Amino acid sequence: MYLERIQLLNFKNHEELSLTLSPSVNGIVGINGSGKTSLLDAIYMLALTKSAFSQTDAQCIRHGAEFFMIDGVFKETSSGETSARGQQVTCSLKIGSRKVVMLDKKAYERLSEHIGRFPVVLISPDDTDLIRDTSELRRKFFDNMLSQLDHKYLDTLMQYNSVMKHRNSLLKQFYERNYFDKDLLETFDTQLLPLGDIIHQKRHQFIQSFVPLVQKYYAFISESREEVDLIYESELFESSFKYDYSFAMKRDLQLQRTTKGIHKDDFVFEISRYALKKFGSQGQQKSFVIALKLAQFEILQKEKGSKPLLLLDDIFDKLDDLRINKLIEMITNQTFGQLFITDARPERSRQIFASLATDVRMFEIEK
Missing domain, CATH: 3.40.50.300 (P-loop containing nucleotide triphosphate hydrolases)
Incomplete structure (x- = not known):
């Protein structure tokens, strides 16, 4: 194409x-x-x-x-x-x-x-922000990639964001009007939690196949000077997540937003088992970002056939x-x-x- x-x-x-x-x-x-x-x-x-x-x-x-x-x-x-x-x-x-x-x-x-x-895959000078910036930017990168690969993932993510937006709006209303309706809030929770589970599972499965590609391209670019890794961090890995989610309701009301869920996930980049953000040189960070994008290119090629x-x-x-x-x-x-x-x-x-x-x-x- x-x-x-x-x-x-x-x-x-x-x-x-x-x-x-x-x-x-x-x-x-x-x-x-x-x-x-x-x-x-x-x-x-x-x-x-x-x-x-x-x-x-x-x-x-x-x-x-x-x-x-x-x-x-x-x-x-x-x-x-x-x-x-x-x-x-x-x-x-x-x-x-x-x-x-x-x-x-x-x-x-x-x-x-x-x-x-x-x-499409874009490599630009600002890509090292993926390493230095917030978890939101890294989530957007992986969500963008998964959305190109899987329409069901994109649909689920859009549903999750829509439900969370309405839940956050309700939390704000509770705070401003000084009242609370637990049953009403739980109608959003019964939608949000299953959607979050699906997204979490898809991210986890994807990372398992994506990491070896990143490591392959990093070794090629850097001539195998050091090892790198990519770790998916999520609260949903914890067996107590659903309890912790319900327990966070009081905090959610105070902050007027949903404080737990897959929208808090992060992707940690490591070099020689240390945080690339703190211990990687500019050259190492650039090499890692290029490896990320080349891995994205290969996985899109495999899935799309072109x-x-x-x-x-x-x-x-x-x-x-x-x-x-x-x-x-x-x-x-x-x-x-x-x-x-x-x-x-x-x-x-x-x-x-x-x-x-x-x-x-x-x-x-x-x-």
Whole structure:
């Protein structure tokens, strides 16, 4: 599967842009601020219906414009042959209206139906935040991956978040109005706990197959200099969880939110049995993040039967020669399918791409 062409209208800093793409390697070059990352974000949104970098959809509308539109055509490849008919995906948003995503000009009733149809993996300079930032960011990363792999997981997660939102709203009402209805609160608990169990089991099963892939890619990138691990932490592993959940009701009322459940899970990254966040060097943290993303790429490929799009944002500027050479080695070995690489230094990209025996197309984005 690859993206044959893409067109942008009023998306971020692009007033209008239309590109016909290589099914192999696409180099996106231009000075900083020209819109290279915005182009990758548009591709990401076509695949996953949301921005990888903006908090709200409205932030994706170019300043002074009233709407944005992204239009692209995806094509399937099988046994080296490309299907003649592509699938057209259009994503648009008008100020004051609801975002619309269409497949072959037919709008989805639920955007979640689109997730996983066109798998994508993004590697960006901010990815080390996964290690340094809060557990919420790590949960989002794994939820994003599992949602691309399993629609049932996405549906269950959306149900869990909806029930928890209503439960938290009820807790706030109890606090503000100084009253309490235990039976009413338990109607939400009877929904929330089974949904949490399903999500917990799926996360646990997934991590067991995902960790060996992370370890494999980390060993490749770092040339087996140290061992790494990934540990899934959850209150639901405790046999007393349901008792602890009910016992936390008083605290929930005081804080006006649900304090126990799978929304408190974390994923701990270790190097040589120490916390990577505290004891890992910048190089080790970068290697771990790349290993995470390459493991994501492989597991999506296995489950979907085709290679995901791989988006590499400003990767040459942030990695040392060893890690760049390892990535180039994988590109040369045709590990990846369609690849998008942004770079602020065109000559460097051309020099690196010159060694590749594959179709490379360069696009220079002007500010």
